[in-house]
Amino acid sequence: MSEKTGNAFDFKLFKRLLAYTNSYRTVFYFVAFAAIVMSGLAVLRPYLLELAIDESIVPKDGEGFMKYIILMVIVLVLEVVFQFAFIFYTNWLGQSVIRDIRTKLFRLMMSFKMQYFDKSAVGRLTTRAVNDVETISSIFSEGLFMIISDLLKMLVIAGFMLTQSWRLSLIVFIVLPFILYATRVFQKAMKVAFEDVRNQVANLNTFVQERITGMKIVQIFTREETEYQRFKEINTDHRKAWIKTVWYNSIFFPIAEMTGAVATGLVVWYGGLNVLAGGAVTLGVITAFIQYAEMLFRPLRQIADKFNTLQMGMVAANRVFGILDTESHIADTGTVDYTNANGAIEFKKVHFGYNPEEEVIKGISFQVNPGETVAIVGATGAGKSTIINLLNRFYEINEGEILVDGISLKDYRLASLRSQIAVVLQDVFLFADSILNNITLNNPEISEEDVIAAAKEIGVHKFIKSLPDGYHYNVKERGSMLSSGQRQLISFLRAYVSKPSILILDEATSSVDTYSEEMIQKATDRITKNRTSIVIAHRLATIKKADKIIVMDAGKIVEEGTHKDLLKIEKGFYKNLYEVQFMAEEVAE
Known part of the structure; x- marks a missing residue:
């Protein structure tokens, strides 16, 4: 104004x-x-x-x-x-x-x-x-x-x-x-x-x-x-x-x-x-x-x-x-409710840039079948996290089309779409509230009993109960009372109890210790079973188990296949990443 x-x-x-x-x-x-x-x-x-x-x-x-x-x-x-x-x-x-x-x-x-x-x-x-x-x-x-x-x-x-x-x-x-x-x-x-x-x-x-x-x-x-x-x-x-x-x-x-x-x-x-x-x-x-x-x-x-x-x-x-008066909204004009979701995802020649003059995603196309676990790897700035932002419609694409279960994202009601997608980020944000409220986000449909049951399945129930006031422990601003690994576990449990059709792990295990990673891996195995999952890969164990690996570089998909298939490509991007980033980790294990 x-x-x-x-x-x-x-x-x-x-x-x-x-x-x-x-x-x-x-x-x-x-x-x-x-x-x-x-x-x-x-x-x-x-x-x-x-x-x-x-x-x-x-x-x-x-x-x-x-x-x-x-x-x-x-x-x-x-x-x-x-x-x-x-x-x-x-x-x-x-x-x-x-x-x-x-x-x-x-x-x-x-x-x-x-x-x-x-x-x-x-x-x-x-x-x-x-x-x-x-x-x-x-x-x-x-x-x-x-x-x-x-x-x-x-x-x-x-x-x-x-x-x-x-x-x-x-x-x-x-x-x-x-x-x-x-x-x-x-x-x-x-x-x-x-x-x-x-x-x-x-x-x-x-x-x-x-x-x-x-x-x-x-x-x-x-x-x-x-x-x-x-x-x-x-x-x-x-x-x-x-x-x-x-x-x-x-x-x-x-x-x-x-x-x-x-x-x-x-x-x-x-x-x-x-x-x-x-x-x-x-x-x-x-x-x-x-x-x-x-x-x-x-x-x-x-x-x-x-x-x-x-x-x-x-x-x-x-x-x-x-x-x-600011016009900065995602147009929520869709009429389709995302129910009975299968979780099929398709990117068709998608172009996107945070700034109009600088494209981050350059015409990528790929498919994720229902129930598949797909890992996306690449160097920093390759556009991995941007794909997650676009799938949640945090930003509007410049060209192309993104389909979920064969329907364009724009045709879905925004709240309905996002309710079926759970994201676990590397940088976990917790509110100055109890662990329970941080997990349920005050959703009345998720009871404390549901949270406790899910925590037991994942294996974090004992850790939460060991805290003063247990599930009602106040983690303070940004979860400052918890370690990074503990915050990550809470974030994972938050995604788990929402029972999503599509699960996204954005380098979710990159900042946790080995013990926390084992618990998260256990939960990953449970939650990804028969559920579409996209993993922005960092740890080797997650990549090896993926049904498909998409390798990105400078906003483009350069390779696609299983872990074993990609390692067979001489002088391939994935093989180079594997040797540079993951070989040392494998040796340490």
């Missing part, structure tokens, strides 16, 4: 944001009603004070004075009640709106292509989903309705002042253009300043999130001092951005205060001379006008302050809508 930073207020953006209040119309209208009532009540207090002075205090009418005191108390109580309701429901409305926006944003982010996340910093996305969305709530709780309420008060007060004394009103109004001009300049300057603040907050969040996540690398390579200096620079930029907003505030608010004081002084000066000369102005009118002037200028100062909040909320809304 484009943004014209110089504009003080984006009405198109505001209208779009206001649409989120449609579900809460009753509350919205009540808040508007409360703002109108408060405007009327605000005028009554000075007016009652004026009457009390002119009709009771000056003529020394004690009975009449008590009547005005009671009326002022009643007005004050009503003001308190309506202000309470106004503040509570504006905040309630704001929190309801951001709940809806945050829910929509998170759902949308979960549907993005992997390519979007490849190019987007995690810290920046976190800032959008958490900080920026929270800032939007202030548009309703502290910005929009407060400004409307203050503007209504100013209009009512200005109109009432004219009915009381047009001369005193003009004296007050003469000062208004100066503060209105200052407010306008202030608003424009703050729009630019707050945009800079949000950028610096996002930069700070991104830097801190990445360094904390990668703290092991920072310490291994003794980069603490370097990263500390970089953090100081980013933190300094963040401070400068905020200081700019402080500078504008420091200029504006003293000017606004001084302007209000000048208006009050002029009212006292002119009104006092009029009283002394026996004119139409009374002491009660002067007292009321002092309060009117204060009530007129105070909202202007507050509006400017609240406009800061509104501007920051609008900047945040612009950023959030920028993500909501």
Whole structure:
């Protein structure tokens, strides 16, 4: 979404944001009603004070004075009640709106292509989903309705002042253009300043999130001092951005205060001379006008302050809508549910590149029959893992076709397709949750008894039960409480209990110890039986047992066959890989 930073207020953006209040119309209208009532009540207090002075205090009418005191108390109580309701429901409305926006944003982010996340910093996305969305709530709780309420008060007060004394009103109004001009300049300057603040907050969040996540690398390579200096620079930029907003505030608010004081002084000066000369102005009118002037200028100062909040909320809304407007989805237009799956896979002249100008997969074609175990091998960067990404439709292919059970991937409902494909990655990701929830991913169809039974079959039940709280042991963020081998076992069990039609092992045993590998191999034998399996090969044992081995190099299939067949090819790619990568492992065994 484009943004014209110089504009003080984006009405198109505001209208779009206001649409989120449609579900809460009753509350919205009540808040508007409360703002109108408060405007009327605000005028009554000075007016009652004026009457009390002119009709009771000056003529020394004690009975009449008590009547005005009671009326002022009643007005004050009503003001308190309506202000309470106004503040509570504006905040309630704001929190309801951001709940809806945050829910929509998170759902949308979960549907993005992997390519979007490849190019987007995690810290920046976190800032959008958490900080920026929270800032939007202030548009309703502290910005929009407060400004409307203050503007209504100013209009009512200005109109009432004219009915009381047009001369005193003009004296007050003469000062208004100066503060209105200052407010306008202030608003424009703050729009630019707050945009800079949000950028610096996002930069700070991104830097801190990445360094904390990668703290092991920072310490291994003794980069603490370097990263500390970089953090100081980013933190300094963040401070400068905020200081700019402080500078504008420091200029504006003293000017606004001084302007209000000048208006009050002029009212006292002119009104006092009029009283002394026996004119139409009374002491009660002067007292009321002092309060009117204060009530007129105070909202202007507050509006400017609240406009800061509104501007920051609008900047945040612009950023959030920028993500909501992002077109980065896999088109889920399929109508076929992947049920009664056989697991037949076919790639037909598939071309793909993560970048349009650089192809990673260059017209490959192969078939995997139902129940077969196919290993894919090749040097780093050959395109092995990319095949897995394409089979799950994490990315859209450029040319060709991928079929599963004779039907194009695009014809399947995305959720239905992926529910039948289980993937075990080399880099295991575990959530900061219990082992049980990491295995089931909170799927109500997978019971704890199912998980325990599967764990016993694989042979990891004893290992899990040995942990504190067993299956309810919290592995903390990214599974930091477990070793890499243990995380791999949990990941394998997660795939196993989902009972997939197609199993994918992406170098799943490359980072585990021998004992863990034996357990995984045992599970592999069980889960791959009569089930289509694709193995991105690393360990020799897996390759030897495969029904077929596909050898890739630079995005192309260069050889295909069984382990024994491929070893017979003189100067073949597979034979070379076998001798270079696997012979040493075989000797070690």
